[in-house]
Amino acid sequence: MPYLMRTPAVEELPALSALCFRSKAVWDYDNDFMEACRRELSFDPLELQSTSIVVAEEHGRIVGVAQVKVVGKEADLLKLFVEPTVLRGGVGRALFVWACGRAAAMGADKLMIEGDPQAPPFYRRMGAEDCGFVPSGSIAGRLLPKLVRDLRECEVRAASSVVG
Template sequence: MHIRAARPDEAGAISDLAVRSKAYWGYDEDFLAGSRVQLAVGPDEVGRRRVTVAERDDGVVLGFYALEGDPPVGELSLMFVAPCHIRGGVGRRLFAHAVSTARDVGLTAFTIDSDPFAEAFYLTMGAVRTGEARSPIRAGRKLPRLTFTVSSS
């Protein structure tokens, strides 16, 4: 597996992967329909949002993240792993890469509005819960807001 910047022509496949990954957690069709809109990445957004993919040697994308914003604090706005690779180390590798990227672009921290099912992963990676955010998909639903502090080393 290697990690690289996403290409604009991969935007559709990346967006589909995000919804497949979200579906892994058993969300209903109405929720997934809203997710398709909310989690979509357009070809023109790939560079601006720093979309990065993990792929196998044969080019199959296993997961991706988007790290947005300018120093000092950014946002890990998207991070998804293909369902068959969840709990297989892809997320850990992507997160470590996101931290390295954050450091390289001068971020001292980044926030994560996490899916509740992913909160434990981010806490294990060193993020801390700092509040709640409103879900952009379902009214009245709250998301854990987490913050990861980027070390200088």
């Protein structure tokens, strides 16, 4: 399914933060855990300048969001969240392809991912490789899996198809 990929407007950021929260909750975390993650799942308007953010739209409805930050040759995947009602429908792949394309177009040769512990099977399917663990920014003592996607042979067409 081809999704419309576009940059969100600043007024849409609260709804996108809510989407991230709903999406993270699919892994059945309790309320305290989810609240501890809320800040990390939210967008600040300044991030529209300091990072690249995209939404995937289907029939005029936002079904996912991704955010990357590129510093030199390295990119970080800061967010990748799919609306729970459309999981396993290809939105995650479309967002990941966009993230790789955008990062490569901005000069990065690798995309670093600090994922939810439930997400590595998806990222491995997208060609990423495991490269250790990092401390969670939200929960003291929690470790998150770290993965890396080599971008040197990445297609950049996805990035150039973004509108807005």
